[in-house]
Amino acid sequence: MKSFATTFSLLLLISAPAFSCDWKVSKTTDQMTDVVTCAVTSGKAKVSFYRHGTDRPNVYDGSTYSESNLRIRIDDNKMISMGDNAYTRQKALDELLPQLKSGTRIRTSFNDYPEYKEGDAPLCNLQKLLDAC
Structure with missing residues (x-):
C-alpha cells in the first residue's frame, strides 16, 4: 500500500504543471527626453506589460502582426479580448489591470x-514589478 501511495504521489507531481516565476524587467531611458520605458516580460505567459513614462501599463503579445x-x-475570470484599436484596448485594460492585483x-x-500561440504562467510578483516601473 505504501508503494502505491508513493507512486500515485509521484504521478501527480509529474502530471501537474510546473509553475515558476519568469517575469523579467527591462528599462530604457530616452536620451532626449529622459522618459523611462519599462517592460515586464514572461516567456511562459508570452506577453509583456509595459509602461512609457507615467502612463498606465499596457500589454503586448510580441506577434509580428x-x-x-x-x-x-x-484565474477563472472571464476571458478579456484586448482589441486592436485604442478604444477597445483601453476598455479591456480597465477590466484587466484590477484583476492583476x-x-x-x-x-x-x-x-x-x-501559428496560434498560448501562454500560461503564475502572476507571482508582476504587480510589484509594474508598480516599480
Whole structure:
C-alpha cells in the first residue's frame, strides 16, 4: 500500500504543471527626453506589460502582426479580448489591470501567423514589478 501511495504521489507531481516565476524587467531611458520605458516580460505567459513614462501599463503579445486578437484570462475570470484599436484596448485594460492585483495565474492566446500561440504562467510578483516601473 505504501508503494502505491508513493507512486500515485509521484504521478501527480509529474502530471501537474510546473509553475515558476519568469517575469523579467527591462528599462530604457530616452536620451532626449529622459522618459523611462519599462517592460515586464514572461516567456511562459508570452506577453509583456509595459509602461512609457507615467502612463498606465499596457500589454503586448510580441506577434509580428498588428491584429493578433490577444486574449487574456486571469484565474477563472472571464476571458478579456484586448482589441486592436485604442478604444477597445483601453476598455479591456480597465477590466484587466484590477484583476492583476488579486489574481494568481495568467493565460493568454493570440494569432501569430502561421501559428496560434498560448501562454500560461503564475502572476507571482508582476504587480510589484509594474508598480516599480
